[in-house]
Amino acid sequence: MKKSDLHLLFTVVLVPIDFLMVLLAGILAYYLRFSTLKTFRPVIYQIPFKNYLLLVLVVSGFWIIIFSLTGLYKPSQRKFSEEFPKIFIGTSLGLMFLTLFIFFKRKYFSSRFIVLFGWILSIIFVSLGRLFVHFLQRIYYKKKKGLIPILIIGQNNIANQLAQFLKKNLSLGYKVLGQVNSYEELVKIWSGKAKEISEIINTKTDLDRKEILKIVEFCNEHQIIYKYTPDLFGALVSNTSTETIAGIPVIKIKRTALDGWGKVLKRLIDIIISFFGLIILSPLFLIISILIKLDSPGPVFVRLERVGERGEIFKLLKFRSMIKDAQKLKPQLMKYNERKDGPLFKMKNDPRITKIGRWLRKWSIDELPQLINVLKGEMSIVGPRPHEPEEVAKYKKQHRQLLTIKPGITGLAQISGRADLPFDEEAKLDIYYIETWSLWQDIKIIIKTIPTVLSQKGAA
DSSP states (O other), rough: OGGGHHHHHHHHHHHHHHHHHHHHHHHHHHHIIIIISSSTSOOOOOOOHHHHHHHHHHHHHHHHHHHHTTTTOOOSSHHHHHHHHHHHHHHHHHHHHHHHHHHOOOOGOOHHHHHHHHHHHHHHHHHHHHHHHHHHHHHHHTTTTOEEEEEEEEHHHHHHHHHHHHHOOGGGEEEEEEEEHHHHHHHHHHHHHHTOOOOOEEEEEEEOOHHHHHHHHHHHHHEEEEEEOOOSSSOOOSSSEEEEETTEEEEEEESOOOOOOOOOOOOOOHHHHHHHHHHHHHHHHHHHHHHHHHHSSSSSSEEEEEEOOOEEEEEEEEEEEEEETTTGHHHHGGGGGGSSSSSOOTTTTTBBBBBHHHHHHTGGGGGGTHHHHHHSSEEEEEEEOOOOOOHHTOGGGGGGGSSSSSSEOOOOOGGGGGSSOOHHHHHHHHHHHHHHHOHHHHHHHHHHHHHHHHHHTTTO
8 A cells, every 4th residue: 555545544444433433322322221221210112123223324324424524534634632522513413413303203212311322422432433543543653654755845943843743753654754955955865765755845934936846846746745834835726735743834735636535436436437347348348359369360458568646657458459569660660650749659550550450449449448457446437648658758847747646548638639639738638637636527527538439539
């Protein structure tokens, strides 16, 4: 697991634990009323446990939604003392809605004791569950596992205070790599630390605008999270979030709006679409495999090197649409490259393409095996298209922001012109998608992909 995703994992784990704690609180309240305390107060009507359990399951799920609305599942580092008020507010709101429900559906409850003690026990149990998660988190970090490598810019009082605090409090999940004073020192330590830096906090308020722009550009180029203390470059972007470390407010410039639960939801959708897509399309896969074998010698699938999130190399799967070992002939054909505007290669009448391959490309059917890449977590359904390592090596600095998220089978650039777009325009569209991601935007891109493919506009 990536170090940067560890905070998110601990947040995700809280959902089933909170649900379980609320459920246990409801069950214990039931047994306390109808087993332990029935001798003290006679039971007029006892709701069957089976019916009660079903109701408590629904209530527990509803309370999780309320917890989410109160901010209990934001993926940020918080102390339990900061979480407890939200737990109290969340359970109290749940109690309020439950009371209204009982008022209109009184037959479901005959005991005010269950409601009252269910509320009290929920506060206690949810708190205990979260304390347990915090305990595990501290143990994990204190063993120096999964710590996020962080670099601090500045050697002033604030920078020193931050560095000392983070070094003493490993339970926060950060490993301080050092402190630098300038962009040049940043570049130097980057090469010396073997590209280990994941986040940067800028505490220098006296840096000029050009210097800050260089640092932010460097972070975008190398997929590093940039944070800064207040009064620094406040108008750079609107996509920011704040947190407090050692009592010092720190502002984070997000490289993408795809963060927190949006990232979890996007991955969940990717898994569902790719899993069921592969099952539904399996007969088509079989037919295409036979046609490819009959058309020319060679494998059915090709595994092509592509650059993914944070520059990681992976093997992209496609139906073979070219002759065997076609990649070896590419250097000889570079002089015929029709794309002079960027690092990509395109040749309209590429002699390496087979008869069946031309048909597969025309309808973008050769891309379907990438559903396997999506299921494996190497790609997403929607995102910037992945490029070859040689092409990425020719990226300009601003283009490296394309590596911020997982590449996709389709994307904003694909529905806006496919292979006909100049590379710079394609990159701008993909970067815009990265910076302004939303689930609704993904849905619109998926829907618009279908008519784009059917129209064959810009097919490579």
